[in-house]
Amino acid sequence: MTTDLGPESLTAAVIGSFKKTPDQRLKAVLESLTHHLHEFVRDVAPSIQEWEAAIDFLTATGQKCDDVRQEFILLSDVLGVSMLVETINDEETPDATDSTVLGPFHMVQSPERVLGENISAESEGDVCVVRGRITSVTGEPVPGARIDVWQANTKGFYDVQQPGIQTIGNGRGLFTADEHGEFYFRSVIPSYYPIPTDGPVGDLLHATVRHPYRPAHIHFIVAATDYKTLTTHIFVGGSEYIDSDAVFAVKESLIKPFSTNADPEAAAALGVAAPFVEGVIEIVLHPEAPPHEDTNETVKEVVR
The missing domain is CATH 2.60.130.10 (Aromatic compound dioxygenase)
Incomplete structure (x- = not known):
């Protein structure tokens, strides 16, 4: 797989990487997730610093979870x-x-x-x-x-x-x-x-x-x-x-x-x-x- 892919061809390449997935439901979910996530990134065009901040936010969300606290459910809730x-x-x-x-x-x-x-x-x-x-x-x-x-x-x-x-x-x-x-x-x-x-x-x-x-x-x-x-x-x-x-x-x-x-x-x-x-x-x-x-x-x- 080449590494000099443009935005559109990169999305197609990632989606194509799932083609051998035996579970068809999992394959469909990953393809749709990749398509919409890449569309979101193209739409927002985050800077490197903004994307790192997003990763930090999700990391902190996971770190806040414990046996009696589920921060990811809370995030899912407040985003509707x-x-x-x-x-x-x-x-x-x-x-x-x-x-x-x-x-x-x-x-x-x-x-x-x-x-x-x-x-x-x-x-x-x-x-x-x-x-x-x-x-x-x-x-x-x-x-x-x-x-x-x-x-x-x-x-x-x-x-x-x-x-x-x-x-x-x-x-x-x-x-x-x-x-x-x-x-x-x-x-x-x-x-x-x-x-x-x-x-x-x-x-x-x-x-x-x-x-x-x-x-x-x-x-x-x-x-x-x-x-x-x-x-x-x-x-x-x-x-x-x-x-x-x-x-x-x-x-x-x-x-x-x-x-x-x-x-x-x-x-x-x-x-x-x-x-x-x-x-x-x-x-x-x-x-x-x-x-x-x-x-x-x-x-x-x-x-x-």
């Missing part, structure tokens, strides 16, 4: 890429509940809890109840579905952000839906909060005069046999920053009122005193699609 991936995949399951970003704080395993348990026993604030039902797109309940939940406390911090203040597992829970596909748990209404700004992503937000705040929300991952796993949120209606989420993750369908319920019978059934605040969500799962002939396992291995 995480939501773009979610939105594209949602097009395949239009009848299911909207998905949204995983976020950077699903870094530890949630503790197994029984229905009705308080996931935020260490957190200050009035107890609320979050309840819901898991159904299929046909309306049938999905008994035994697994519901993984995690949230910030009333001061806007996740457990992993406050070692020594919160026990790992506070604000988290792994539940199993009952025979009717229903679940409920007690917690506190989470606060809006800033995403971490003490790393490269924070520098990016500062340089672009963007705020770092996310509206109040609770994360969900819902999984069941023969159904596509769903990653979603319930957003607290009326929260600050609901219209300007730093990671572009708010969907209208996921905004739910956290309303006062004064019914003493309902309170007794849920193990709380009346009146109480509750948030209600119905989560609709889509059947798992059959696997494609061309697997993308090689892609996963390469990027892992």
Whole structure:
């Protein structure tokens, strides 16, 4: 291969270098990546110093990652890429509940809890109840579905952000839906909060005069046999920053009122005193699609 290639022929040569790639999905991804990345460089025409600064930024992003911090997810989030991936995949399951970003704080395993348990026993604030039902797109309940939940406390911090203040597992829970596909748990209404700004992503937000705040929300991952796993949120209606989420993750369908319920019978059934605040969500799962002939396992291995 010659080394005196011009801009166009260089791109063609790099794309051509992938022609023997056995996995066709990996080959297509690398070809497209090369094409668009080279187009970006031609469009921006960075100086050597600017390209070195970009490499330094990505290096610092990787160095900021650890067992409880994923700066690359944060970067993907603030650039809107995480939501773009979610939105594209949602097009395949239009009848299911909207998905949204995983976020950077699903870094530890949630503790197994029984229905009705308080996931935020260490957190200050009035107890609320979050309840819901898991159904299929046909309306049938999905008994035994697994519901993984995690949230910030009333001061806007996740457990992993406050070692020594919160026990790992506070604000988290792994539940199993009952025979009717229903679940409920007690917690506190989470606060809006800033995403971490003490790393490269924070520098990016500062340089672009963007705020770092996310509206109040609770994360969900819902999984069941023969159904596509769903990653979603319930957003607290009326929260600050609901219209300007730093990671572009708010969907209208996921905004739910956290309303006062004064019914003493309902309170007794849920193990709380009346009146109480509750948030209600119905989560609709889509059947798992059959696997494609061309697997993308090689892609996963390469990027892992």
